[in-house]
Amino acid sequence: MSGEGRHHFQEELKRLEESALGGIDLVLEQLDRVLEALEHTDIELAQIVILDDDRLDGRYLEVHQGILTLLARQAPVAGDLRLVAALLHLIKHVERMGDQCVTIAKLIPLSGYEPPIRREILERILRMGRAARSEVVQARAAFGARDVALAEDLVRQDREINLLNREIFQLAIEAGEDPDTREWAMHMTMVARALERVGDNAVDIGEVTAFVVSGLFREFSDSSAPTLPT
Amino acid sequence: MTTLPAVSARRRFTDRFMRSLTLVLTLVAIVPLVLIIYYLIKEGLGAWSVDFFTTDPTGRFLGNPGGIKSAILGTIVMVALASVIAIPIGIGVALYLVEFGKQGPFAKVVRYFVDVMTGVPSVVFGLFIYIVLVVSQIGGTFAAWKGSVALALLMLPIVVRSSEVVLNLVPDSLREGALALGAPRWRVIFRVVIPSALAGLVTGSLLAVARAAGETAPLLFTAAFVLGTQFDLSQRMNSLPLQIFNDVGQAQDRLVQRAWGAALTLVVLVLILSLVARLVQRRSRLA
Amino acid sequence: MNPEDVTSPPSAPGGAAPDPVTPKAETRRLEVGGARDEAAPIVQGHAVTLRGLNAYYGDTHAVRDVDLDYAANRVTAMIGPSGCGKSTLVRCINRMHEEIPGARATGEVNLDDLDLYSDGVDVVSVRRAVGMVFQKPNPFPTMSIYDNVAAGIRLSGTRGVNIKERVETSLQGAGLWEEVKDRLGQPGIGLSGGQQQRLCIARTIAVEPEVILMDEPASALDPISTLKIEELILELKRRYTIVLVTHNMQQAARVADTTAFMLNGELVEHASTEKIFSNPDDERTEQYVTGKFG
Numbered sequence: 001m002s003g004e005g006r007h008h009f010q011e012e013l014k015r016l017e018e019s020a021l022g023g024i025d026l027v028l029e030q031l032d033r034v035l036e037a038l039e040h041t042d043i044e045l046a047q048i049v050i051l052d053d054d055r056l057d058g059r060y061l062e063v064h065q066g067i068l069t070l071l072a073r074q075a076p077v078a079g080d081l082r083l084v085a086a087l088l089h090l091i092k093h094v095e096r097m098g099d100q101c102v103t104i105a106k107l108i109p110l111s112g113y114e115p116p117i118r119r120e121i122l123e124r125i126l127r128m129g130r131a132a133r134s135e136v137v138q139a140r141a142a143f144g145a146r147d148v149a150l151a152e153d154l155v156r157q158d159r160e161i162n163l164l165n166r167e168i169f170q171l172a173i174e175a176g177e178d179p180d181t182r183e184w185a186m187h188m189t190m191v192a193r194a195l196e197r198v199g200d201n202a203v204d205i206g207e208v209t210a211f212v213v214s215g216l217f218r219e220f221s222d223s224s225a226p227t228l229p230t
Numbered sequence: 231m232t233t234l235p236a237v238s239a240r241r242r243f244t245d246r247f248m249r250s251l252t253l254v255l256t257l258v259a260i261v262p263l264v265l266i267i268y269y270l271i272k273e274g275l276g277a278w279s280v281d282f283f284t285t286d287p288t289g290r291f292l293g294n295p296g297g298i299k300s301a302i303l304g305t306i307v308m309v310a311l312a313s314v315i316a317i318p319i320g321i322g323v324a325l326y327l328v329e330f331g332k333q334g335p336f337a338k339v340v341r342y343f344v345d346v347m348t349g350v351p352s353v354v355f356g357l358f359i360y361i362v363l364v365v366s367q368i369g370g371t372f373a374a375w376k377g378s379v380a381l382a383l384l385m386l387p388i389v390v391r392s393s394e395v396v397l398n399l400v401p402d403s404l405r406e407g408a409l410a411l412g413a414p415r416w417r418v419i420f421r422v423v424i425p426s427a428l429a430g431l432v433t434g435s436l437l438a439v440a441r442a443a444g445e446t447a448p449l450l451f452t453a454a455f456v457l458g459t460q461f462d463l464s465q466r467m468n469s470l471p472l473q474i475f476n477d478v479g480q481a482q483d484r485l486v487q488r489a490w491g492a493a494l495t496l497v498v499l500v501l502i503l504s505l506v507a508r509l510v511q512r513r514s515r516l517a
Numbered sequence: 518m519n520p521e522d523v524t525s526p527p528s529a530p531g532g533a534a535p536d537p538v539t540p541k542a543e544t545r546r547l548e549v550g551g552a553r554d555e556a557a558p559i560v561q562g563h564a565v566t567l568r569g570l571n572a573y574y575g576d577t578h579a580v581r582d583v584d585l586d587y588a589a590n591r592v593t594a595m596i597g598p599s600g601c602g603k604s605t606l607v608r609c610i611n612r613m614h615e616e617i618p619g620a621r622a623t624g625e626v627n628l629d630d631l632d633l634y635s636d637g638v639d640v641v642s643v644r645r646a647v648g649m650v651f652q653k654p655n656p657f658p659t660m661s662i663y664d665n666v667a668a669g670i671r672l673s674g675t676r677g678v679n680i681k682e683r684v685e686t687s688l689q690g691a692g693l694w695e696e697v698k699d700r701l702g703q704p705g706i707g708l709s710g711g712q713q714q715r716l717c718i719a720r721t722i723a724v725e726p727e728v729i730l731m732d733e734p735a736s737a738l739d740p741i742s743t744l745k746i747e748e749l750i751l752e753l754k755r756r757y758t759i760v761l762v763t764h765n766m767q768q769a770a771r772v773a774d775t776t777a778f779m780l781n782g783e784l785v786e787h788a789s790t791e792k793i794f795s796n797p798d799d800e801r802t803e804q805y806v807t808g809k810f811g
Contacts (some may be wrong), residue, residue, distance in 0.1 A: 006808040075767055077794040077806045215796030332618065403655040407717070410613060411724060412645035413672035421672055425659040 009074045013083065016066045020087045023059045023094040024140045024205075028133065030056070030101040031198070035129040037108055038122070038191065041115060049105040056098035063091040079212075086212045090143065093201040093208075097136065100194040100201075107187045107194075116181040121171050121188050128164045128195045131157060135202035143209045151206030155220045161199040168192045270494045277491025287473065287488075289457045295484050298492050300459040301473035305499075307461065308374055308453060308469060309443050312381035316442075317435045319382075320389025327390075328397040329419055341394075347387035353447035355383045360451035374467035377453025384448055385438040392434025396427045429514030436507035440500045446471035470496045560756040562589035563629050563727040565610060565647075570624035572605050572614055579605045580622075581782040587728070592750060592759045594773035594790065596766060598805070602782040603762050607730050610760065611647035612640050628727065645673050648726035652733040654713035656705035656720070663701040665716055669724040683723050690756075691719035692749050711742025718749065728758045735768065747772050766806060770794050778802045 030049055037045040067088050070076060076084050135157050142151040168189060175185035203220055211217045281297050288296035323340065331337025359380040364371055400423050408418040424431070449469050455476060456466040470492050477489035565587040572580035580602045587593045595603040608614040609622045612633060626633045633643050656665045666684045684701075688694040693715045697708070705716055714734060721729060731750070735743040750759060750772050763769050769776050770790060777787040778799075786799045797803050804810050 009808075077766070077770070078797055078803050080807050081795055401655075403651060403653060404657060406613070406616075407651065407655040407657070408668075408672055409616060410611060410644055410649040410651075411669040411672050411720065412641050412643075414641050414674075417672050417674070421668075422657055426657070428659075 009070075009076075009080075012066075012070060012074075013076075013080060016063060016070065016087060017083070019059065019066065020063045020091050020094070021140055021144055023056060023063065023091055024136060026056050026059060027094055027097045027101070028136055030098060031129070031133050031136065034101045034104045034108075035126060035133070037105065038129070039126060041108065041111075041113065041117075043109045043113065046105040046108040050102050053098050053102045056095060060091050060095040063087060082212050082215060086143075086208045089208045089211075090205055093204050097198050097201045100198045103194045104191050107191055110187055111180070111184045115184045116178065118171070118175060118181065118185065121168055121175075121185060124164050124168050124171070125188060125191055125195070128161055128168070128192060131161050131164070132195050132198045132202070135161070135199050139202040139205040139209075142206055143212075146209065146213050148210050148213050151209040152220055154203045154206040158199045158203050161196055165192050165196045270490065270497060273487060273490035274494030275491075277487045278494070282488075282491055286459050287457050287468075291480075291482065295482075295488060296457075298470070298473055298488065298495065300457065300468040301470045301492060302495065303459055303461075304374070304453075304468040305443055305470045305496075307463075308378045308381060308449070308467060309439060311375065311378035311463070312385055312442055313435070313439050315378065315382040316385035316389055316438065320386050320435075320438075321393050321431060323386075323390045324393035324397055325419060327394050329415075329423070344387045344390045347383075348391060351447070352384055352445045353450075355380045356448040356451050358383070359448070364452060370464055372452065372454035372466045373464045374453045375463040377449045377467065377469070378463075380448035380452045381442045381445065384445060385442050388438040388441060389435055392437065393427075393431055396430030396434060397423065399430065400426045429510055432510050433507045436503050436510070440503040440507075443499055443503070444471060444496055446475055450475075470499075558590040558755045562591075562754075562756070562758040564589045565728055565758060565760070566625075566627045567606075567610075568625040568627070570606065570609060570622065570626065572602070572609050572622040573620065574605075574617065575619045579782055580609065583624075583779075583784045585777060585784055585787060587758055587760055588775070589758050590754055590756075591774040592754050592761055592772055593787075594769035594776045595760065595762045595779060596764070596769050596776060596805075597779035597785075598810075599764070601779040603779050604732055606779070607732060607760055607762050610728070611649055611730055612643050613649065615640075641673070645675070645724055646726055647728045647730060648721035648724060649730045649732065650714070650718055650721055650734045653737050654710060654717050656708075656713050656716050658704070658706045660705055661702045662697050662705050662708070662716060665705040666719045666723050669720050673724055675724070684719075687719040687723040690722050690753070691715045692745065692752075693719055709742075711738050711745060714738060714742070714746060715749065718746075718753075722753070722757070726757065728760065729753065730760045730762075732762045733764060734761070736764065743768070766794075778805060780805070 030052065033045055033049050033052075036042065037049065067084055070084055074080075135154055138150060138154055138157070141147070142154070169192070172185040172189045175182050207217065207220055210220075279297075283297055283302065284299055285294075285297035286300040287298060288294055290296075323344070327337050327340060331340065359376050363369070363373075363376045363379065369375075404422055404426060405418055408422045409415075413421070449472055453469060453472075454466045455472050456468050458468075460467065474489045474492045474496070477485045477492065480486060567583055567585040570580055570583045570585075571578065583606060595607060597603050605614060610626055610633075612622075612626075614620050614622050622634070624634070628646060631638070633647075657668055660668060663684055666687050667680050670678055670680055670683060685694065685698075688697065693712060696712065697703075697716075705713070708716060714737075718734075735746045738746065747768065750761065753759060754774075761769070761773060773790045775787060776790045776793040778785045778793065778797075778801075780801055786793065786797060786802045788797070792798075793802060794806060797806065
């Protein structure tokens with residue numbers, strides 16, 4: 001194992017990480033688009049989001065192949081091994097988040113070009129969206145900097161999303177008699193659920209960050225719930 | 231298309247010149263050797279006969295001069311005794327140097343002395359034994375065993391040197407392997423080191439024997455000269471080198487020819503020993 | 518994929534399928550640590566513990582105050598850069614270190630309860646109990662395959678042994694019997710490199726040691742022979758306690774239960790192999806195994 005070989009390996013590893021984290025940037029793009037599409041019921045924009053998911057899938061395959069190559073050729077150990085395993089988790093979560101965006105995008109046209117909107121529900125959806133976005137940004141920062149404290153903080157933000165999700169659900173139940181409105185409200189609960197999933201994936205990325213640093217895999221807990229045994 | 235510079239004419243000349251020069255020098259060295267062999271065979275073969283090998287020299291100037299039986303037997307007996315003394319001791323010293331002394335101060339001194347001994351002229355060994363054993367009249371005056379001791383002194387440094395080289399060639403990994411199995415030191419030496427070096431030890435000893443068989447000076451004042459065959463070691467004993475020495479100076483041609491015959495016999499004896507040594511070496515390498 | 522494929526049992530990591538007759542010695546634990554999952558030991562092994570071991574070559578302090586435990590029936594790998602003292606340390610265990618002129622060692626080397634360095638302990642008996650396999654295979658060149666394996670018994674002066682039986686058992690134990698059983702009279706050096714090394718292993722186990730030290734046993738061999746030796750080591754640990762010095766970290770990872778990392782004569786870290794190669798405690802260990810130095 002010459003110093004030369006390891007230098008190239010370290011370069012490859014860095015590039016792989018950048019590629020994986022770049023996937024998060026793609027997710028943020030999709031998220032921004034889909035939130036805008038929600039706000040203005042922009043069906044064309046929603047279509048673009050659906051089509052653009054191919055880029056994320058491509059990124060997933062690229063990173064996945066990179067990981068296999070690294071494992072086959074470089075036999076990484078210790079910190080390097082944990083990083084490679086973490087990138088595998090990370091890119092999976094990235095791909096899931098992309099799928100959540102597609103799910104949301106597919107729901108937008110179902111209620112037509114001029115859906116009967118309930119302002120209080122839509123406003124909460126957009127708040128959820130912004131919170132989810134900020135979680136994703138924070139997760140990226142935490143992983144990139146290997147900042148465990150920042151990663152654990154994601155749980156706090158996620159609580160807010162869960163709260164909004166419950167409120168939206170409640171509001172949807174009380175949506176009224178009009179079947180069109182009720183249909184739209186139902187779709188919105190599904191959107192909320194997808195956004196909540198995005199948040200969960202961001203928290204998972206936080207857990208992966210803690211794994212890279214400490215070598216231990218544990219669930220970040222909500223402070224209201226008792227700590228799970230490690 | 232890559233081109234390389236051609237060989238210069240000057241270099242070609244130098245090559246050829248060096249080739250020819252070394253060839254000439256080789257021939258110059260070989261010619262005397264060839265001549266010796268030629269003369270040995272030319273002059274000595276005529277002396278060989280059944281009588282030559284089966285009768286003792288008679289010491290008569292006129293009449294039958296006899297053969298060289300006592301010389302041949304004497305050489306064999308005295309050299310055998312010398313070998314029995316020199317070879318075990320020589321190998322023992324070599325074992326000490328390689329297995330125990332190694333680079334220690336005492337070992338270095340021993341090695342120095344052995345080196346010096348290889349350079350001592352053989353006549354000095356003869357003289358030494360003459361003074362210490364013959365003049366002092368220990369066990370009589372001239373005696374065959376004293377001749378053997380002188381020969382043994384001559385053989386000793388040769389055996390030590392060649393044995394040390396061969397024992398050093400035995401790789402340390404073998405010693406390590408044997409020690410690691412839980413063998414005491416002496417077993418490592420006798421069951422592993424010596425068997426591995428055996429061919430070389432035999433070769434070295436045979437060459438020492440061949441050398442001793444041909445030495446005149448150590449025997450001149452120790453075993454001296456006698457005509458008849460006798461096996462009493464405490465008395466004088468004949469030997470090939472001494473027989474040659476005596477016969478060469480005589481006026482009669484028959485005696486001089488007998489000397490040549492004895493010389494040829496001696497050379498053949500040494501040749502046989504060397505061939506055996508070579509065969510032993512080759513067999514061990516093929517194994 | 519055929520439905521039949523699903524029913525056949527997957528092979529366990531490490532190669533050998535578990536012995537159906539012998540029950541598993543312990544169940545898999547979730548935490549990192551502990552021995553690899555495999556069949557139980559056949560012969561109860563012996564533990565070696567080092568306490569305050571120091572070794573010197575003249576004035577050079579090659580091994581510094583090492584405390585280390587080698588668990589019974591386990592393979593412990595010693596890794597570290599060249600000159601870190603791992604070979605020296607291992608040679609102290611069978612007291613071969615003191616054969617080098619000017620070399621000495623202090624401290625305790627305990628085989629179970631007996632300190633091998635205490636007064637009255639015969640060095641030669643130590644080496645019968647603690648066998649050693651070297652980096653370059655060193656079969657005795659003047660001996661046949663049979664005599665090579667028997668050499669250990671004969672050289673160590675062990676009496677009352679049926680040599681023919683012991684030779685066969687040892688060759689089987691070294692995984693060489695089938696290949697040489699019809700040519701036991703042929704010279705030992707006529708075998709290939711990998712076979713020669715297995716012959717040396719057979720020779721070592723013929724003496725029935727309690728511990729086997731291996732100083733880079735496969736580094737002079739081709740990859741296939743190396744793997745055969747590694748498989749052999751995994752089998753051998755069911756009867757012996759094994760210490761493996763290696764500069765090949767993948768080998769340590771494949772074969773060893775625990776791994777000890779040495780640097781400049783000191784023991785830096787000793788932990789389960791999984792831990793050393795996935796999450797070591799000491800930064801120096803991390804640097805070494807990831808190849809950032811050494």
